[in-house]
Amino acid sequence: xxxxxxxxxxxxxxxxxxxxxxxxxxxxxxxxxxxxxxxxxxxxxxxxxxxxxxxxxxxxxxxxxxxxxxxxxxxxxxxxxxxxxxxxxxxxxxxxxxxxxxxxx
Ligand code: SF4
Ligand code: SF4
Numbered sequence: 001x002x003x004x005x006x007x008x009x010x011x012x013x014x015x016x017x018x019x020x021x022x023x024x025x026x027x028x029x030x031x032x033x034x035x036x037x038x039x040x041x042x043x044x045x046x047x048x049x050x051x052x053x054x055x056x057x058x059x060x061x062x063x064x065x066x067x068x069x070x071x072x073x074x075x076x077x078x079x080x081x082x083x084x085x086x087x088x089x090x091x092x093x094x095x096x097x098x099x100x101x102x103x104x105x
Contacts, residue, residue, distance in 0.1 A: 020044060021081040024068060028077040030059040 001009070021027065022043030025035040032055050034046050045051050055065045072088045079085055 017083045017087070019081060019083050021078070023078040023081050024071070024076060026057055026076075030057040030061060032057055032063075032065070 020042040022031070022035055022037070025032045025043065025045065027035060027043055032045075034051070034055065035043055036046050037043055051065050052067070053065060054062065056062050068082075068084050072084060
């Protein structure tokens with residue numbers, strides 16, 4: 001496997017960790033306007049590939065969507081659901097292995 005393929009694989013592994021609980025996007029508080037729910041009850045971002053940057057909540061609050069790694073040390077409602085936070089709590093070095101950042105989700 002070449003380096004490019006390796007990085008793609010690691011990215012996919014990292015993304016797959018997300019439980020799509022929506023908690024980091026405000027599902028249990030004041031959600032981002034881009035947070036949507038599918039037929040299986042899982043959350044997704046309707047602008048996922050372009051998600052980072054200035055965003056607004058349903059309630060009108062402005063915030064910046066950033067990689068989950070950048071807010072992993074912060075608290076948000078029901079953040080105990082977050083797979084990345086669990087890894088972080090069990091040793092932040094493991095999360096640093098991954099080359100990219102997922103939702104945020
Ligand atoms: S990933 Fe960012 S833009 Fe997408 S729903 Fe979550 S907070 Fe909003
Ligand atoms: S990044 Fe964490 S909090 Fe956000 S949807 Fe995925 S598992 Fe849930």
